[in-house]
Amino acid sequence: MVQPTPAIDIDRLRRSLDGVNAFGFNAVTGGYNRVGYSDADMAARAWFADEMAGAGLRVSRDAVNNLFGRFGPADGPCIMAGSHLDTVPEGGAFDGSLGVCAAFECVRAMIDAGITPKTAIVVTATAEEEGRFGGMLGSQTITGAVTRDWIARASDSEGVALTAAMQAQGLDPFAAPDAAWRSGAIRAFLEMHIEQGPVLEQSGIPVGVAHGISGVCHLQIRFEGVANHSGTTPMDMRADAFAGLVTFAAGIPALIAELGTDQSRITVGKLNLEPNFAHTIPGTAEFSIIVRDTSEEVMRRLRTAAEARIADAAKAHGLTVSSEEKSWLPPVGLDSGLHALLRGEAERLGIACLDMPSGAGHDAQTMQSLCPSGLIFVPSRNGVSHAPEEWSDWAEIEKGASLMLAALTRLACE
Structure with a gap:
């Protein structure tokens, strides 16, 4: 039997991103304010959890409010895909959130095509990636890199303690070290993100595949x-x-x-x-x-x-x-096998892609310590990010999301 070919619904992906960006929008500046553990950040997570549950995913949260939406077998290892929903102050509409929504759209495309994966896919929206308190708390919790000592000492630039910010949202910060995923539970991690730089746009290439992260x-x-x-x-x-x-x-x-x-x-x-x-x-x-x-x-x-x-x-x-x-x-070299898979799928789909390093930190670099990790980039207009002017064209977003979908289908179904 020929396996159906899933396809990205770019309008549905856009609606998902618009839904996330209903939270924390500043109409005066055009920026988005969902800093880690703010009310807007927590509200966006609650909304996204409801969206995943409504699509039939099994939704769970951990101690730091990482969100997980599982599609496929309830037990056994998974393929994890996603990014983060928090922003820097007065940030842009695409950074992080696009990758979460793209991972969710990939799963919905597979559901539409009637595909049941052999290995579960877990859509994740990591917590506090932007480093309000230093580091990448969400993915570091998943990988077991967070210690109680660090949690007790962490504070933001205004002197607000991480413990206080989390407790104000009903979270137990000292439960984070116990929320690590066991070795082997995640077979691979994939992230799609805007480049946040000018290289792809200046090269005229719609997709980048990162081989390492600063x-x-x-x-x-x-x-x-x-x-x-x-x-x-x-x-x-x-x-x-x-x-x-x-x-x-x-x-x-x-x-x-x-x-x-x-x-x-x-x-x-x-x-x-x-x-x-x-x-x-x-x-x-x-x-x-x-x-x-x-x-x-x-x-x-x-x-x-x-x-x-x-x-x-x-x-x-x-x-x-x-x-x-x-x-x-520390800087991280991403998995060469996943890099080759992404390059191969891009060639099969006829999508030009560029091998490149990432100058910005991403969850993929943290996840590489636990499992093979891959990172897909789409161009940023004028290289702008972390600002209201941040923009990526939807035609190029569709190519990046299609590459992610092809890779997830290979990883989870073969």
Whole structure:
């Protein structure tokens, strides 16, 4: 008997994404606000759980509010597919959520075609992927990488403790380490995501298949100087915390040129100045530094050099400095077998694809520690992400989702 060929219903996929994006939308900015464990994040998860249950999937949640929708055999190993539903503040409409909705659409396409998989497919919407508290809590919980000590110490940039944020939503944070999946329970993990960069669009290629993912080191730095009157304090007698930050930040390009690679990234992101007043010299500057590269050796080299230059900047401006590592996610090479399968299915479908690394962190890199993992990219217009202007064209989304569907059908049905 010839197995029916499932097909993506792109209009249904669009409606799913619109449903998720009904939560946390800011009509003034056009951005989306579903930061991890916010009310909007939790409401979107509840809505999506109902959608999966309505389609006939067996829905469950774990201690950190990862969502799972199981299709196929109730017992035995599974193929897991999905991404995350949370956003950065004022984020875009596609980051993460598109991958969750695409995985769900693949399952619905298989249901429409009357396909019953031999191996179950589990659609997942991971929790707190965007790193509000550092790391990727959802996928790290699945893989068993979360410790009670880390949970007790984790806080966001505003000082809100992870434990408090989870307890406010009725969750027990210290149950997370017991929610890990056992070895062998997941045979493979597939994720579709927007590229969040310009490479695919500039290449004119509709789909990317990632072979590796950059690591991410998140440091929190605090310069302390002396707040003083901006008019009466001579320039050479100041202990200006912001001047120390500027001295370091201005040297980032030279630091990467000396010690980095074409995959190196160092970013000063979140910044707080105190007192934040026009006529007062900043007495403190607290800021985040994100270091990325596809080589862990290069990441460590850049981190060491960055901290040395931060110390030099502090000394030059009469400041004291403290540094805290919020998280360290090493770079990961994704499974070569899944990579070959995705390339083969793309060729069979006539979809041009590009081998490429991922400069951004994704759940797939965490999942690779537990099971073979693969990552599909679709282009981002102008390379923009983490902003209201984020956009991916639906014709290219359909190609990426079709590739994911073909790969899932192979993995779960053969």
